[in-house]
Amino acid sequence: MSNARSDRRNAALAAIDAGDVESAVALWDEQTFDAWRIAIGAPLYGREISADQLPQEASRTAQAISFTKGCYLGQEPVARIDSLGHVNWELVTFQLAATPSVAPSPTPSVAPSDAPCESDSAAGQSAAGVSAAGVLVPGAVLAVDGKPVLKIATIMPWSVVNGGPATSPGAEAPWTHAGLGYVRREARRAARSAGDAMAEGVLATPAGIVRIEPRLFHG
């Protein structure tokens, strides 16, 4: 299997070495920036993180939370979660192979700053997490057997991220979407046990097959 990533990266580096920087460097727009954030699992406040979440739900615990510093505003629930419990939702990168009845969102879509993804309700959406127009949108909640398993915070058509289709594991269906979203703990645990070595796992929802990973690039 050819290694397209390495080839392209090496080509870009060779171009820089040769002084041909312009051919190696492109100016990114918001869409590409969001695709990059999806790839490395980088949330932004007002987009994927909102006042609805606890710090541990954002999956940035190792980088952003100290458990030795002592008191601070909000420390008690944060410490209690760490020592006694767990959070029910965690931010992950996901890929979706939507069923044919679900149209890919025509444009890259993220939650607006003033209305980040809702926690429990998805007004105007069916149980499958699809809007009335049949388009997946931020705030959509994907459910399995009536139980919510994935809340979409940021979603992009796969073609925007990838420029072409990619094959889903064990199936011929291409990925149609990628994004950042909150996965329910129980669903993640079940998916992990059924998943392959590379991913956290796969969930089969009415809206399509969902593949979960903490992030696509483990720096």
Added chain:
Amino acid sequence: MSEPGGRTRRTYWEQARAGGVYPWHGRGWLEVAGRDRAAFLHAFCTQEIKKLAPGDIRETFFCQGNGKIVGHGFVVVEAERLLIATPREHVAPLLRHLDRYVIREDVRLADRSDMTAAALFCGAAGIGLRQAAEASTAATQVADIPAADELVKLSAALSLAVAAAVVVRRNPWVPNDDTLWVEYPPEVAMPTAANAAASEAAPTATAAPTAAMTAAPTAAMTAVGGQVAGAGGRCDPGPAAPYRCGGIAAGRAWRAARGGPGTRRVVERSVGPAQRGPRGD
């Protein structure tokens, strides 16, 4: 499929690795100054601010009393102040949240979002920028350095003049990523699609950078891993110095040295994980 998920990883990362510069217009700055700034901020965020030294960068959350998030960003420690990088539209709400708790402390809060402009040099663009900066500062260790000036070419191609005060930091989300976070004076033309198109239409502009661009751009970029030279991390351009960097040899040397202990040490110091101790502490 022999490599489940492999295709996915490549295609995402392929685009980022191929290189790009993102004008980070949405980056805002909240300044926390005053004698009690560290103790004050320590009491309102999840990060251990009191133990940080100038040049350190830490990701942190700001919470309400019930633990819910009211802000998220990256704390940058400077000698005379703390800076919080957070989305521009959330600087004012976070400022109001913190300001409610300033009673007798010597703390001054201010929105400094327009103090500098920001751009992210991702993938190969970040590698190119770092390569140029490190090659220029390690010139005495690299014997075979052609008289190429990749940083200037890079900046000229993007209409980004790096001759002025420029601060370079690592990717705040994933510190060991190739991405570099660049802060530069706001009066410098930000890279825009129009600028990029113009540079493509007029390649001679990139071949002949201005004198301002060539003047000692990296004298202040001696510590690419964290903040730049200067006690507070704010960059002092300093006197003009010959700027020589780049080339295949320099690039190879940089890539070979990249995994070395020196580089790793800088990474760990500049952007490290939160302190974590035994549970129940």
